[in-house]
Amino acid sequence: xxxxxxxxxxxxxxxxxxxxxxxxxxxxxxxxxxxxxxxxxxxxxxxxxxxxxxxxxxxxxxxxxxxxxxxxxxxxxxxxxxxxxxxxxxxxxxxxxxxxxxxxxxxxxxxxxxxxxxxxxxxxxxxxxxxxxxxxxxxxxxxxxxxxxxxxxxxxxxxxxxxxxxxxxxxxxxxxxxxxxxxxxxxxxxxxxxxxxxxxxxxxxxxxxxxxxxxxxxxxxxxxxxxxxxxxxxxxxxxxxxxxxxxxxxxxxxxxxxxxxxxxxxxxxxxxxxxxxxxxxxxxxxxxxxxxxxxxxxxxxxxxxxxxxxxxxxxxxxxxxxxxxxxxxxxxxxxxxxxxxxxxxxxxxxxxx
Amino acid sequence: xxxxxxxxxxxxxxxxxxxxxxxxxxxxxxxxxxxxxxxxxxxxxxxxxxxxxxxxxxxxxxxxxxxxxxxxxxxxxxxxxxxxxxxxxxxxxxxxxxxxxxxxxxxxxxxxxxxxxxxxxxxxxxxxxxxxxxxxxxxxxxxxxxxxxxxxxxxxxxxxxxxxxxxxxxxxxxxxxxxxxxxxxxxxxxxxxxxxxxxxxxxxxxxxxxxxxxxxxxxxxxxxxxxxxxxxxxxxxxxxxxxxxxxxxxxxxxxxxxxxxxxxxxxxxxxxxxxxxxxxxxxxxxxxxxxxxxxxxxxxxxxxxxxxxxxxxxxxxxxxxxxxxxxxxxxxxxxxxxxxxxxxxxxxxxxxxxxx
Numbered sequence: 001x002x003x004x005x006x007x008x009x010x011x012x013x014x015x016x017x018x019x020x021x022x023x024x025x026x027x028x029x030x031x032x033x034x035x036x037x038x039x040x041x042x043x044x045x046x047x048x049x050x051x052x053x054x055x056x057x058x059x060x061x062x063x064x065x066x067x068x069x070x071x072x073x074x075x076x077x078x079x080x081x082x083x084x085x086x087x088x089x090x091x092x093x094x095x096x097x098x099x100x101x102x103x104x105x106x107x108x109x110x111x112x113x114x115x116x117x118x119x120x121x122x123x124x125x126x127x128x129x130x131x132x133x134x135x136x137x138x139x140x141x142x143x144x145x146x147x148x149x150x151x152x153x154x155x156x157x158x159x160x161x162x163x164x165x166x167x168x169x170x171x172x173x174x175x176x177x178x179x180x181x182x183x184x185x186x187x188x189x190x191x192x193x194x195x196x197x198x199x200x201x202x203x204x205x206x207x208x209x210x211x212x213x214x215x216x217x218x219x220x221x222x223x224x225x226x227x228x229x230x231x232x233x234x235x236x237x238x239x240x241x242x243x244x245x246x247x248x249x250x251x252x253x254x255x256x257x258x259x260x261x262x263x264x265x266x267x268x269x270x271x272x273x274x275x276x277x278x279x280x281x282x283x284x285x286x287x288x289x290x291x292x293x294x295x296x297x298x299x300x301x302x303x304x305x306x307x308x309x310x311x312x313x314x315x316x317x318x319x320x321x322x323x324x325x326x327x328x329x330x331x332x333x334x335x336x337x338x339x340x341x342x343x344x345x346x347x348x349x350x351x352x353x
Numbered sequence: 354x355x356x357x358x359x360x361x362x363x364x365x366x367x368x369x370x371x372x373x374x375x376x377x378x379x380x381x382x383x384x385x386x387x388x389x390x391x392x393x394x395x396x397x398x399x400x401x402x403x404x405x406x407x408x409x410x411x412x413x414x415x416x417x418x419x420x421x422x423x424x425x426x427x428x429x430x431x432x433x434x435x436x437x438x439x440x441x442x443x444x445x446x447x448x449x450x451x452x453x454x455x456x457x458x459x460x461x462x463x464x465x466x467x468x469x470x471x472x473x474x475x476x477x478x479x480x481x482x483x484x485x486x487x488x489x490x491x492x493x494x495x496x497x498x499x500x501x502x503x504x505x506x507x508x509x510x511x512x513x514x515x516x517x518x519x520x521x522x523x524x525x526x527x528x529x530x531x532x533x534x535x536x537x538x539x540x541x542x543x544x545x546x547x548x549x550x551x552x553x554x555x556x557x558x559x560x561x562x563x564x565x566x567x568x569x570x571x572x573x574x575x576x577x578x579x580x581x582x583x584x585x586x587x588x589x590x591x592x593x594x595x596x597x598x599x600x601x602x603x604x605x606x607x608x609x610x611x612x613x614x615x616x617x618x619x620x621x622x623x624x625x626x627x628x629x630x631x632x633x634x635x636x637x638x639x640x641x642x643x644x645x646x647x648x649x650x651x652x653x654x655x656x657x658x659x660x661x662x663x664x665x666x667x668x669x670x671x672x673x674x675x676x677x678x679x680x681x682x683x684x685x686x687x688x689x690x691x692x693x694x695x696x697x698x699x700x701x702x703x704x705x706x707x708x709x
Binding site: 089094095097098100102104108109119123131182185213214215216 | 414545619623624627629661665667668
């Protein structure tokens, strides 16, 4: 018996020793002040204490891409509305199995709105929404048919069309490349729109297309880019999340050796992350805006469950980055803008598959 | 009572427990360094795992595949083989059961078992490839199993894409309901957590592991080969055959694990961008469990709780999920580094020797 005690006492002693040093941390939890008070589907009552959560896909919240953009949208919301810091939060998913528990965590805890970020979470959002009909969810990049889910999709093909125009006009080798992540409808829209834009601006420019099959493999992005640049491609448009980091990396390497190669970024203004010297422009997808707007609607009691929203050029949901003028000459941007007006007016319909 | 005490003060028990405590402490230090409150973090981890019936059920769901892959690694290890390929065998088990689950239309009492058996055989054969290469050609199984993992991943993705793709989705069609091994009423009890019969199979697999290795002649041979292949050969055992057998049985465990994941949890197979990771965690589980069936179950429970509870740490205390990986790696580190742990618990052990 003594021995058992001594084992236990050593364990507790060492534990308490280390833990004793940390009693001074500030309280992280708001203490459940508003637990459940604001839920229940009623309007209005949720105002200053609303809690909005989001679940990332496997890319994680620092993917320099749409997960990060969504999180920035939530952070902006928290600042603008002066919400307590803990009232916006995210959970990262490390595998397919995590999506449902992560979504459920927010839903069961009665958060006012739970976001699923990314196409692959669509099915899971649907399942959680059906099991919890009182909850409110929203999803980016997928159509979910449920009365308590608002789906937000982007007309990536329209924005990519403009990127294609810029690429065609700027390419010296008359060869441009496209690096995709997985071959899913969303990414297909990037590819098809880009190619249409290239051909519209200059039919003689060739488009080389490769799908890497992954959104989280910078090494694969680097080797793919290396191959493409080796083939004489001088501008690569990537739509591949963190895989694209490798594309930028390869471009930087080649740039430092004097080669004139460019990357067109995606989702966010990637020149801010990877620098102007390799980023020609970026096809910005305003996930942050969408997340911000829909979340705010929920807080204002204007949530539209069951609705499917498409954001395109006309809605400023997609477009070229503000910083494009640093590397792209005036006349090319002007041409892109002309195409933009035509698309907005409906004179050009950009194909999406 | 004395026997109980003897068990709890045995070195094989003390070392892992001390390693776990040291691992948790290291994690706590890392959290402190990052400006988080470790007590709150661990409390929310426990809260996440035991706080609600749903989460508890999901923790069991998380633990189940780890038992299978842990057994897979441990079994091969008993025969002196380092099976890093549980990952690939797991994936092959997944794809085989997906294929059977979608392609056939049978009554449930045949369909579900058939799908599980398909997963087991496919995983077993996948493992046996590495075993055969070792036996026939002397190729180190560490190398072949790692390479086979990638082949398995891309092969499975190809099969899903080519034959079973659901239109417009990044996954296969749903398996037929008759192939499902979901545990409906238990799931209901746990607030629709994804519980399935696979958990029971995992326990049975552990029992099978024990009986096969310690109660049968072939098990004796397998262990003998593991302890000393040359002596075994001299004693008239067929070392090569035992190597292939060990990899086959090990692969079977992992294959069933993969099958249960499909038939019980997802009901479809998605096109995977990366390895699911259960096989690699299985190595750590086997290590912590000392390659014994009971140890593997306990190790899997620990791992499952830590990985599933990690989301709770993020949620309750703002600790990034990556930090739980620090805890897990420290546990593995301390288990592997016996010497360090023994140094810490030396006073205890010395006392024991002195007392007796």
